[in-house]
Amino acid sequence: MSTYCITMQYDGSRYNGWQKQGNTPNTIQEKLETVLSRIYNAPVEAAGSGRTDAGVHALGQTASFHISSGQNQYSCQELLQLLNQYLPLDIRILQIEPKEDRFHARLHAVGKIYEYRIDNGAYADVFLRRYAAHIPDTLDIDAMRRAAAHLIGTHDFKSFCANRRMKKSTVRTIEAIDFQQEGTLLTIRFSGDGFLYHMVRLLTGTLIEVGRHQRKADDISSILDAKDYSQVTFTAPAEGLFLVSVRY
């Protein structure tokens, strides 16, 4: 058996997210598995590092898969070229690495970086309309930074988890939240050991509310303490979110 980890970029605009689910057509996982199965002439299943929602983009999503010994053996370079030849232009494979057979892209991930991009201009920039959320309101970035400081560290993020039936631990560690402004584009970069369902969009939505003075920066602590999803009201839109990289 051979095991590989691929690193890929995708424009999520026209997809129903990463994960194949029942009859939902047009997912990125489905596109990847279809092309892999065609290349190997046998069914191949790919495990992503995690799901991305419909409309969410990736600069460095990872996925692992196994090829049994009886199948064609391609070099990583050959496989990279074949995948990019057959995949649509809005999905690109950046790298393929051989891994130990027990490697799994989700189970072995130890950290992730996400970026959320906000177009803060008066009118939505035409080149950002699919790649940033348009928030024309005046944002108090200093208040957003103070609010973000309350999120750094290890906390129970149950209030920021949209899966209400989550049975596993909702404790996560956020290592850093960095703000970058370039013209009217505001980018918030979240680094952590892992993120819950909708967590980055819920965190960003709450930071935007702080930026608009709809909430105070210090409210973050009480929202965390409440461990109650109903405390969080604004899920920032999918098109602003990018999965930047996965750490192993």
Add this chain to the structure above:
Amino acid sequence: MSTYCITMQYDGSRYNGWQKQGNTPNTIQEKLETVLSRIYNAPVEAAGSGRTDAGVHALGQTASFHISSGQNQYSCQELLQLLNQYLPLDIRILQIEPKEDRFHARLHAVGKIYEYRIDNGAYADVFLRRYAAHIPDTLDIDAMRRAAAHLIGTHDFKSFCANRRMKKSTVRTIEAIDFQQEGTLLTIRFSGDGFLYHMVRLLTGTLIEVGRHQRKADDISSILDAKDYSQVTFTAPAEGLFLVSVRY
């Protein structure tokens, strides 16, 4: 009569260029005139600073139009909001200024800046696929700079004009050609007093050939001297070209 100059941004991907021409549907001029005519409830004609080809983008195209005294008079701010309300999301009005009645966006333009963006990565970046030309070849940027130096100044650019029946002067002045590299994205910025039909794409195509060592940097002088369009063989693709700004 009132006369206005608008500055606009557009994503040219799905349009047949700026100019309304006979039965060609889906041009940016047509979209703008349709919305203006609806706002004023009377036909309005808009004069662009120049044509952009199908697929070419604008960060700062300008257009002028006249409104007769009998029509509704909106303030620039009202007009800006109305236009952005009715125009599709891939066309945005950035600014509207009142002008003297003899003002004409094309006839009074004294300079323009264009940018050509090249995605020089091994595989086409998914986020640049509509906004840069993918040229995966190794490019000798130093040779391209040396070639560009021959283009600076006042020359007869007939060899770089795709309109073979051009009756007016083909003499133009290029003030600067600047190269900027950011990761795998190479941007070439052309500033000049005006550009002929396809001129920026023909200049860029030739610079790319120099970068690939298909031509020598010093060949540029003989191409200019030939005043012969058949000397130029590569028109760089439309999707990499942006009209950045128009100077008055």
